[in-house]
Amino acid sequence: MTYDARFLRETQYNRLTETTEWDFIVIGGGATGLGVAVDAASRGFKTLLLEKTDFAKGTSSRSTKLVHGGVRYLAQGDIKLVYGALRERWRIFKNAPHVSRTQSFIIPCYSFIEKWKYLIGLKLYDWLAGKYSIGRSVFLSKKDAAQHLGNLKTHKLQGGVRYYDGQFDDARLAVNLAQTAMEHQACVLNHTSVTAVLKNTQGQVDGVAFVDLETDRAYQVRGRAIINATGIFVDDILSMASPKHARLVRPSQGTHVVIDRSFLPEAQDALMIPKTSDGRVLFGVPWHDYLVLGTTDTAVEEKLEEPIPLEEEIDFILSTAASYLDKAPTRADVLSTFSGLRPLAANLGKNQKTKEISRDHKLIVHDSKLITITGGKWTTYRKMAEDTVNKGIETSGLSWTECKTASLPIHGSETSITPQQERLAFYGSDAAKILALEKENPPFAERILPELPHTVAQVVWAIHVEMARTVEDVLARRLRILFLDAKLAVAAAPVVAHILATELEYDIDWEAQQVRAFEALAKGYFTSGAQKQISLSDVSH
Structure with a gap:
């Protein structure tokens, strides 16, 4: 078989040497950076993306595997965030159906008040989705809730509320976004480490220096709009432009454990626990014939490419699951654990918890014209990218071109599988x-x-x-x-x-x-x- 030459590393490096100035240089190959590369390239801009390790190596491969509007953000009153995310959820289903699908969730209810509180809240969730709704929320009897989840504790169970959201494979979508960007003539490179940002005589950022980690060869490239989309590492890139800049983000760790699917044996549905002992929600989501339990929200100080789950996080997830499941998973049942670090605002008050910080994204243009995008979540990656490219056009003086990604098929978008x-x-x-x-x-x-x-x-x-x-x-x-x-x-x-x-x-x-x-x-x-x-x-x- 002859492989598509567009996706070969040699082809990408050849493109690198053929271009003297890029319209967009994107630093970071996670959800946001890849989204920016797809958006910019599909508008016809000369686009280069550089990723230090591999696409979605960090937080973008370590999600709860949900494409969602954010039920808990609705409870916090963040209507605007939920409204926008529900529309972006629909766009992911439309543009990347091979890696995303509708997933039903059941919230078990153990009191009369819970039953109506969650049903009313989820009816509002349905209403906000409008024509992009993927299913109506309904109340389930005790018998139906127990039958559909299969391993649910039934003592004092009043029933359940079923609602619909999305599930996806985060790292697979990231790989497909990289391929989509390359199909639109972007130059996309993983295992390339940015070592410095370059400035012109006016002190404005106009390029980057980087090293190919496979060959140790050093490069310098010039560009008009330089995008810092490095997640929890945005401060490291900002420090290259301004060593004394104020810290922008702090990490919050989210941990998941993976167990055998048999712990929800009948489940086409996922389990959603709406309020845990720390005030968060916990999911049990069927994924690739396994069951993913998570997540946590733990403030940490150290930024790591490979964050390690804390013992107390694993205990918390397992003990919470044990409160709802008849056959409770133990540490011996855990097949894998993984953690991701979310970039949250650094300027927290002493009594403010990470779960209280908005997950909406922030766009910041530094005095040097370096553009930093941070925050957000996978569901809204496309809108974050659109906003970032718009800002890049405005900041660099590029000619305006309309965004095309709202209906742009992602590489592999095929649903007719034999x-x-x-x-x-x-x-x-x-x-x-x-x-x-x-x-x-x-x-x-x-x-x-x-x-x-x-x-x-x-x-x-x-x-x-x-x-x-x-x-x-x-x-x-x-x-x-x-x-x-x-x-x-x-x-x-x-x-x-x-x-x-x-x-x-x-x-x-x-x-x-x-x-x-x-x-x-x-x-x-x-x-x-x-x-x-x-x-x-x-x-x-």
């Missing part, structure tokens, strides 16, 4: 091409592990069409195995490393180094309880 393609449905229109790759090369049809449905062809596809460069890129964000079952991910690492080394023409030392690095990384995805039962070296060889 039965043979079902296991590859999240690839959308690429599913048929991966099946063809397996047929052309019978060894590619072999599974990477007997316990997993993923084939060698999927790894090869990730390398040549999805810009995966490391074992982590493949197992964490292309195939999602690390986020679902850390033990199986470690077991698959040597196989994936060998495929990478073969396809990218690396030697056996590189292959071994990749396995060691992934084993070290994966330790953070095991709970301490799980680690007592399993040795990483036992499952990796």
Whole structure:
């Protein structure tokens, strides 16, 4: 099979050397940065995106996997945020149906007051959605609520309220956004670290210096609108422009645990616990035939590329779930844990909790003309990008062009999947091409592990069409195995490393180094309880 040359790393670096000045240079390859690249490129602007590690390496791959308007923001009275998010939810369904879908949720109610409070609130949620509604909220009897969730505690249960929101695969959408940007002539590079911002004689930012982390080659590029979309690391980029700038964000950690789907055995529905002991909501969401429980909201000081779940966060999630589930998950049942860091406003009062801060986004134009976008959430990534590109046009004096992303199909946006393609449905229109790759090369049809449905062809596809460069890129964000079952991910690492080394023409030392690095990384995805039962070296060889 001949792979699409547009997605090859060599092609992207060739484009880099062919352009002397970019209209937009975007720093950061998470949801926001990728959205900006798609928006700018689809308007016809010369666009370059630089990501230090991999697309959605940080917070953007560590969400609760929900495309939602924000039920709890409605309870906080943030009507404007909810109203806008509900419309953006519909646009994700329309533009990326292969990685998103409608998901029903049930809120169990244990009192008469709860029943009516939640039903009335969710009817308002439905009303705000208007013509973009994806389902009507209804009350369920005690029998129906227990039957639909399958493992719900029924003592004092009065019934439940079912409502509808969205579910998606965050990192898969990120990869598809990178591909969409490249299809619109953007130059998109992962594993490239920005080391400095460049300024003209007037002190305005007009470019960046960066290093290709694979070759250690240094580059300098010039551009008219420089966008800082680095999430919790926005202050690091701002410091390059102004070393004395006031701190803009502080991190808040959200942790999830992944368990077997059997803990909600009958569930087509997800579980929504509307108020936990810390005042947050907790979800139990079916995802890739597993169950994701989360999240937390814990103020932390340190910004890490690989945040580690805190013991108290894991205990909190499991104990909250145990209050609602007859068969309660324990630490031994946890297959993987993961944490993400949200960028929240730094200027908190002494008594203000992170959960009370608005998740709406903020656009800031520095004196040097560096544009910083922060806050927001996955559901509103497209609107955040539109606002950012509009601001970039205004700030840099580029010619005005209308935004096109409201109805722009994302790469892979295909819903007509045949039965043979079902296991590859999240690839959308690429599913048929991966099946063809397996047929052309019978060894590619072999599974990477007997316990997993993923084939060698999927790894090869990730390398040549999805810009995966490391074992982590493949197992964490292309195939999602690390986020679902850390033990199986470690077991698959040597196989994936060998495929990478073969396809990218690396030697056996590189292959071994990749396995060691992934084993070290994966330790953070095991709970301490799980680690007592399993040795990483036992499952990796």
